[in-house]
Amino acid sequence: MGGLTIVRFEPDSFLETLLRPLAMAAPHANVYVELMAPDFRFIFVIGLLILLAALFLLRARRGAHADGPGAMSRAWPVVVLFLVLAVTFVAWLETTANGRYFVLGLLIVGPVCVGLTKLLPVTKQLRLTLAVLMLAIQGFAVHQSDPFRAWPLTSWTEAPYFHLEVPPQSRTEPATYVTLSAISYSLVAPLFHHQSRWMSLHNAPAPRSGGFDAARTETFLSKAQPGRLMLFAPVVPGMQTSDNLPVAEVYTAVEQQLAPYRLRFSEPRSCQFLPSRGLAGIGLGQKTEQERGRTGFWMCHLTRMTSDAAPASRAIRHGSVFRALEAQCPRFFPAGGDGAVVALATGEMRSYLQSEMKAYVYDSGEVYYKYYRALNPVLIGKVEDLLTGKSRVDCGTIRGRSGMPWEREI
């Protein structure tokens, strides 16, 4: 399944590849890593190389050969380290281009910068000043990006590492739990009975969807013990009853998502609210004490429907449009996407995990795409225009992705 190799940070063109060291210095997020991590050091390396080459040529033109073979042997370790950096940089760009997978390069670029500085035919004072200047500039950039608070969504100060009021029965008896949210919240799994079974429906392709290894989803669900199959989902703020249970709209919306898995809420509906101070710590803004008390997870009993009881899946009506899109721009719309087309109330959607892209075809005739970093979907055109080739998605200008960081629009 090559589809799991996400192209999130890979350059889309030769120019972007060449300019990546420049892009890395930009104070923007999602350039070579999710967080804002401006890095000037690769620019320094290029600048120092140009300076060294210029000075070398200048001295050669003047006929100065005072350095001799000793200079080469002094430079050799720096040359080797620079080559290590250059080779790994290219290999990194050609594979993931994700900064978290380039720690080696991010570390050795410092000694490369200072090593090249030491080779400059200038006074020691100037070399030291240049090194201090590079550290100051890079240090300022790092300080401005506040890396120490970049990743956390919440914090763990004292034990427990994540507070959740797990019902005693869930601690003592195994059950099968399915989660729906993009975050699996699997960190709470060790708090439940260790023989409990867990699956993230957000990732698991529905049985018969044609998705990757979808048969395993069916195998997993078919082994769930009746009466011990549960949905585990974070509470949706504002969608609770006074007892902190889901309102009717939640049941309806969730059942739509459960249907492809032949799952539905048990009758009579049986949900429990599990307060979680851990979850209350997540989110922007300060929560009131009342809001914190209403934050937690829902745990609801589910039932597996028999094949004949499950609602018939709607026939795919816009398959040809998705295929046309995939033919036009296979990098961002790889053939087949993540499997089945998802039926929406007013159209259809296909997701493409590899490129973090979604394509929407509405019954009204409009076709849109939405890149995950873009704020809004982008209109490609009308169905008939796309099918006849009058409308085309411009693979070189994907909103939220294409271009240098400072050129991008969200």
Place this chain on the structure above:
Amino acid sequence: MSRGSLPVLERPLPPQLLRWEGAVVFALISACLLSIPLSIGAMGVSWDALNHHIYLGWTAQQHRFDLDHLGAGYQSFQSPYLYWPFYRMAVGGWSGVSTGIVLASLQLAVVWPLWMITRLCLPGTTVFDMSLRVLAIALGLMSSVVLSAFGSSMNDVLAAAPLVWAVALAMKPAIGRPSWPTRIVMRYVALSGLCAGLSVAFKLSNGPLAILMPGLWLLCGREWTGRLVATLLGSLATLLGFLLGYGYWGWLLWRYFGNPVYPFHHDLFTPLRLWLGWAG
């Protein structure tokens, strides 16, 4: 010319300081880096920690492929062992700060090889030389990506540590001690290969970076025969390191999914599954 009459930058450093330079630099850098989780006063819980870090540590202790499927999404299948300390401290009732300090201490494993590399590239015994070395190490660590790992459960720095060691150990005989006896050179190369293999085992994304290692081993030795032997030895040691770090996990993935790097490149393993009669 007496020592005192030399300009400050030209003055030689005391031999004791040069001898203990690595330890002094390590202690200074460690103090700075360990102050990060202390100053935060808590352990950061990221999207990835909520999604899979604790779960992976749990599965490192006892795999759950016979119980769960995609328990932490597709992240459930990555090598879990570096997350085990995080999981143990979490379920063991540790405070966030203590956990952060322990994880940061483990990540300090990158500092010593970084100093080794720096010392090789910027040799010298004067105040100027050492100043440059300290600045080089500081500039190397001055990355938002690297520093953001301190105080969080992101294991990218820890997983990269063996690769930094691999480069440092290979560079030492390659450029630092070209006159070393072959036996010692080979020892360094073997250790370097072992580290490279471990780094790939801990994080497969280190694989594309580790391809540079044969290039470095080719520089180890005085004659071409010795260099080729070094490259072969380093490559075999890499394989050994990879098998030591990933063998059991890869075998589990093969046993349950018929693909030791599941879910990646699943189709590539179809012929092998057929040939070996893998039945799932």
